[in-house]
Amino acid sequence: MSQTVLESLNQALHRMMQADERVHLIGEDLLDPYGGAFKVSRGLSTAFEDRVWTTPISEAGFVGVAIGMAMGGLLPVVEIMFGDFVLLAADQLINHGAKYSWMYNEKVDVPLVVRLPMGGRRGYGPTHSQTLEKHFLGAPGLAIVATNPFVDSGRLLETATLYDRRPVLFVENKKMYARRQRLIDQGRCESMAARVSAGPYPTVSLSFGGFEMADVTLVAYGGMAELAVEAAERLLIEDERYCEVILPTSIQPLEMDAIAQSVARSGHLVVAEESPGAGGFGAEVISALPAAAWAALRAQPQRVSALNVPIANSPALEAATLPDVDDLLNAMRRVAPASSSRSATG
Amino acid sequence: MVAAERKEQPEQNEERIDPGARFAQMEGALSEKLYAQMRLIRRFEEQLLERFDRGLLVGTTHAYIGQEADAVGVINHLRAGDVVFSNHRCHGHYLVWGDKPEALAAELMGRSGGLVGGRGGSQHICDGGFYTNGIQGGIVPGALGLSLAKKVRGEDAVAVVFIGDGTLGQGVLYECLNMASLWGAPLLIVLEDNAWAQSTPSYREVAGSMLERARAFGLEAGEIESTDAEDIYDHFGGIIEDVRQSVRPRLEVIHTYRLCHHSRSDDQRPAEEVEARRADDPLPKQRQRVSGQRARAIEEAVEARLLKAFEAAEAQAQPSIEQLDDPLLRGMPGPHT
Numbered sequence: 001m002s003q004t005v006l007e008s009l010n011q012a013l014h015r016m017m018q019a020d021e022r023v024h025l026i027g028e029d030l031l032d033p034y035g036g037a038f039k040v041s042r043g044l045s046t047a048f049e050d051r052v053w054t055t056p057i058s059e060a061g062f063v064g065v066a067i068g069m070a071m072g073g074l075l076p077v078v079e080i081m082f083g084d085f086v087l088l089a090a091d092q093l094i095n096h097g098a099k100y101s102w103m104y105n106e107k108v109d110v111p112l113v114v115r116l117p118m119g120g121r122r123g124y125g126p127t128h129s130q131t132l133e134k135h136f137l138g139a140p141g142l143a144i145v146a147t148n149p150f151v152d153s154g155r156l157l158e159t160a161t162l163y164d165r166r167p168v169l170f171v172e173n174k175k176m177y178a179r180r181q182r183l184i185d186q187g188r189c190e191s192m193a194a195r196v197s198a199g200p201y202p203t204v205s206l207s208f209g210g211f212e213m214a215d216v217t218l219v220a221y222g223g224m225a226e227l228a229v230e231a232a233e234r235l236l237i238e239d240e241r242y243c244e245v246i247l248p249t250s251i252q253p254l255e256m257d258a259i260a261q262s263v264a265r266s267g268h269l270v271v272a273e274e275s276p277g278a279g280g281f282g283a284e285v286i287s288a289l290p291a292a293a294w295a296a297l298r299a300q301p302q303r304v305s306a307l308n309v310p311i312a313n314s315p316a317l318e319a320a321t322l323p324d325v326d327d328l329l330n331a332m333r334r335v336a337p338a339s340s341s342r343s344a345t346g
Numbered sequence: 347m348v349a350a351e352r353k354e355q356p357e358q359n360e361e362r363i364d365p366g367a368r369f370a371q372m373e374g375a376l377s378e379k380l381y382a383q384m385r386l387i388r389r390f391e392e393q394l395l396e397r398f399d400r401g402l403l404v405g406t407t408h409a410y411i412g413q414e415a416d417a418v419g420v421i422n423h424l425r426a427g428d429v430v431f432s433n434h435r436c437h438g439h440y441l442v443w444g445d446k447p448e449a450l451a452a453e454l455m456g457r458s459g460g461l462v463g464g465r466g467g468s469q470h471i472c473d474g475g476f477y478t479n480g481i482q483g484g485i486v487p488g489a490l491g492l493s494l495a496k497k498v499r500g501e502d503a504v505a506v507v508f509i510g511d512g513t514l515g516q517g518v519l520y521e522c523l524n525m526a527s528l529w530g531a532p533l534l535i536v537l538e539d540n541a542w543a544q545s546t547p548s549y550r551e552v553a554g555s556m557l558e559r560a561r562a563f564g565l566e567a568g569e570i571e572s573t574d575a576e577d578i579y580d581h582f583g584g585i586i587e588d589v590r591q592s593v594r595p596r597l598e599v600i601h602t603y604r605l606c607h608h609s610r611s612d613d614q615r616p617a618e619e620v621e622a623r624r625a626d627d628p629l630p631k632q633r634q635r636v637s638g639q640r641a642r643a644i645e646e647a648v649e650a651r652l653l654k655a656f657e658a659a660e661a662q663a664q665p666s667i668e669q670l671d672d673p674l675l676r677g678m679p680g681p682h683t
Contacts, residue, residue, distance in 0.1 A: 024498070053529070055525065056521070056524055056525065056528070058518075058521035058524065058525065060487065060517070060518045060521060061490075061518055061521030061522050061524075062487070062521075062525065063485050063487070063520075064484065064486070064487020064488050064490070064522075065487045065488075065490060065494065065516065065525060066487040066489050067488050067491055068487060068489060068491020068492040068493070068494070068495065069488065069491040069492070069494060069498075070491070071477075071491070071497045072429075072491065072492045072494075072495025072499070073486065073495055073499060074495045074498060074499075076491075079665075081662055084355055091481065091484055091518075092487060092518075095479070095481050095484060096479060096485075096487075096488060099470075100477075102465065103462060103465050103466050103470045103472075104462050104465075104466065104470070104471075104472035104477070105462035105463040105466075106466050107462070107470070107472050107473075107476075108472065114500055140599070179366060230600055246564075246648065278612060329635035344450070346622075
């Protein structure tokens with residue numbers, strides 16, 4: 001059995017702290033036996049007592065402390081208990097950490113990672129279920145990386161921590177922690193053809209029918225990744241049509257190559273995100289499409305996102321608010337009705 | 347937390363600056379050295395304001411006129427490896443720390459040879475362990491983090507952060523007082539209480555006691571009410587050494603007065619109040635301790651240096667668009683997955 005996303009992240013933290021004494025972990029309630037709200041930090045304070053800083057409830061303060069530590073030669077990894085709370089540290093991230101390297105003419109680096117457990121579907125209600133990284137999109141100097149089960153989450157975290165000299169928001173999805181990683185091996189992921197882009201933060205492309213068959217391109221990230229794959233599978237089973245799923249992990253800067261190439265093949269684009277869509281990831285993907293991909297589009301791109309309301313505690317209301325597999329399927333059918341698809345006409 | 351063995355690696359991409367060693371090597375008696383530094387700060391600021399009036403600079407600037415004794419009293423005690431985090435009113439602090447009026451002038455005039463290549467301007471400069479940012483309160487966590495990094499790496503260093511009376515309104519400051527105390531940070535918070543937060547007098551913005559705010563979190567706290575450079579210099583010598591040895595945070599308040607406006611053309615303070623405080627101007631106070639002949643020699647040297655500095659800055663090119671390179675888009679080193 002493969003590792004869960006949680007196990008992958010936890011083991012990566014153990015490996016990194018073992019290998020490099022500059023790595024420090026900072027956040028609320030991190031000490032064993034509790035080990036952090038979602039247990040990603042379990043065991044670390046026992047193994048590395050001096051390098052796990054359990055903090056008061058002071059997000060602005062300890063994110064700023066980690067910025068200073070990064071400037072001072074350490075490699076801090078901050079855990080925000082619920083990603084929602086990162087807004088308390090927005091000033092530190094946008095007006096301080098993200099700016100220092102550039103505004104000091106690159107005399108300093110801020111090699112900081114801020115881990116953000118985001119997302120809903122667990123009944124935590126309006127202030128503990130959001131997917132908020134879109135509010136940091138477009139802040140110069142800040143990288144945003146979102147993991148998913150189709151990449152090695154621990155390895156991604158290692159790259160961000162040990163090799164990236166920028167401040168990185170590392171987006172995890174709460175629902176995803178317990179999921180098993182579904183890694184790509186020799187161009188395959190289970191019954192799908194798979195491609196992985198080069199680069200430190202890969203984009204994964206998945207296809208049930210082979211990449212030359214694509215009727216529609218579905219771009220998703222983070223917590224929407226597995227829903228997108230499920231929607232692609234249903235599109236094949238129910239409609240006998242092919243969806244290519246593109247899963248970038250570098251959300252800022254946006255990794256557009258695989259998306260553009262897929263759209264050029266399929267002519268149809270659906271973008272999906274768990275947050276409300278306005279001003280978000282999907283809008284960025286659509287507006288960042290290069291001219292060649294626009295020319296290939298045969299219909300207006302479709303955006304799937306949450307309703308623009310807070311996330312309710314009630315399971316029924318939460319489910320109605322957040323985008324699900326049916327929403328993805330419906331959007332694909334809207335953007336690429338059977339009559340317009342290449343497989344149907346060709 | 348115990349100090350881990352320091353890992354050898356380049357800490358940052360630049361040299362370290364040692365203000366204490368430079369001060370020790372300066373010629374002359376203590377009184378003369380302090381006067382020379384204060385005179386440099388004062389005349390730098392006056393020339394800057396004059397250039398603003400002539401339209402040679404953009405944006406704004408926050409002059410330090412009246413507070414020069416604080417900078418020379420504190421920063422001359424620091425040494426290589428120590429760090430300073432300063433704020434919007436940073437020119438005086440920087441001139442004592444880095445002693446490069448040429449590079450500071452170029453930065454303020456937006457030139458490519460400025461301290462940060464014209465990217466930062468008045469409020470955002472950096473040089474050899476000296477950092478500034480113009481966001482009130484927001485610099486304190488960074489300074490705390492730097493002090494803790496130094497401690498973790500086994501360095502015998504102190505971080506000094508300069509805040510003002512206006513900063514006392516910011517919540518993140520109190521988060522940091524708490525963590526600094528809990529974690530035993532070698533952090534000195536120097537609060538320059540100049541009686542006014544922009545156009546708001548202290549009595550309208552600070553409730554209760556400045557010192558008790560820090561003491562509530564377990565920090566040592568003290569204060570000095572003076573614009574006498576030698577008093578302040580003597581006061582801080584022991585305090586900085588104590589922070590270094592005890593590895594404990596401390597808050598120190600200097601009650602002073604800002605003789606100039608907050609930034610530019612925004613002075614609504616009662617004229618009689620400002621006039622009365624001119625008697626406390628630290629510069630003539632320090633000049634009295636220096637012989638007339640030495641004072642004149644210092645003044646001539648300062649004028650000549652500043653003339654050259656501003657002329658050199660004005661002669662420099664503006665940064666080119668090629669320098670607007672975004673490291674975020676440039677990619678990063680490291681393994682490819």
